[in-house]
Amino acid sequence: MAYWLFKSEVSTWSWDQQVAKGDEGEEWDGVRNYQARNFMRQMKIGDLGFFYHSQKEKEIVGIVEVIAESHPDSTTDDDRWDCVDVKAVRPLKNPVTLAMCKDDPRLADMVLVNNSRLSVQPVTEDEWNIVLSLAGEGN
Template sequence: MAHWLFKSEVSTWSWDQQVAKGDVGEEWDGVRNYQARNQMRAMKVGDLGFFYHSQKEKEIVGIVEVIAESHPDSTTDDERWDCVDIKAVRALPRPVTLAMCKEDPRLAGMVLVNNTRLSVQPVTDTEWAVVLELAGDET
């Protein structure tokens, strides 16, 4: 299983909205960056990702699961753009801020630390474990 990070502005799509969608989940649509699109094309059902509030909050707040693999983005007729569907799994016990990630030397190579603009990112197994530790997530 691979791990990912999905970034969203609270004013566009928040963790609370993701949770409200329940098990039906939601398309992670509107991505118009080739690198982020390619990350989604590599995702498999069952992969887990962090849900990150960008802009003002700049914090990882929850865990999502990929529930549908890459398919055409319903928000455009342009066939270049795909998306995946995700559902909320659980909130983290405490958010992990971008500042916390930047301060932890174990996360020095994390894409989030080095490319904060990319909206869909891979997360290594080690980075996943460190973020869960910082969040106080024992599961």
């Protein structure tokens, strides 16, 4: 299993909207960055990801699961763009802010800390466990 982080502006797609989709999940569509698209092409069913509210909130609020591997993005006719489908698994006990991640030296190499603009990004297993710990969930 691999771990990821998915970023969304609350005004575009919020954690509450993701939760409301239930087990049906939703396409993680609209990504127009080649690196982020390539990360989605690597994802497998069952991979887990953090759901991150970008813009003013800047915090990890929940966990999603990949439920459909890379396929054409339904929001465009341009065949360069793919997406995966994700469903909400559960909220984090406590949100983990970008500031908390930046302040923790164990997360110094985390993509979120070094490239906070990338909308889909990998998370190492160690980083995953550290973020869960920061959320008050232990390992």
